[in-house]
Amino acid sequence: MSYSQMTPSQTKARALALLLPAALLAGAWGSQLIGGLVPCEMCHWQRWPHYAAVVAAALAFVVPGRAVRLTLIAGAAALIAVSGLIGIFHAGVEYHWWQGITACSTSVSGAGISTDEMLRRILAAPVVRCDAAQWKMFGISLAGYNAIFSLGGAAVIAWLIRRRA
Structure with a gap:
């Protein structure tokens, strides 16, 4: 294997760096759109690094150069972490171990509507508390x-990147 080629474990790391955040985002969107759970502000905060990780990992499939690919995979792992x-x-x-830094939130879009309509939408929108879990399984x-x-996934990706063939 030449130095410019990735090892089989690095190829697995690249796939995991793409599939893990994509799967977690699919689960988040599925619980929102199908399950009816309304994400709070901190739920959205968790999604942003996953979006960026998907982009970084996808780029690692198309850019030339082993070093650039490995950097993108490592960056995706860091974003996932x-x-x-x-x-x-x-x-x-949620478990009340410490105080949150955000207030409750709601998602109301109001571009191009009247003030009365905006107020009606705000009052009708669900208020989502960041300190109350909407769903738990086995207490998690x-x-x-x-x-x-x-x-766990970020650790596995890092391990696969560094693993010798």
């Missing part, structure tokens, strides 16, 4: 599962 850290913080807020919230899968 950031989402996991935000998930830990959010889960801690979605933020907790994001932390587990994100940090």
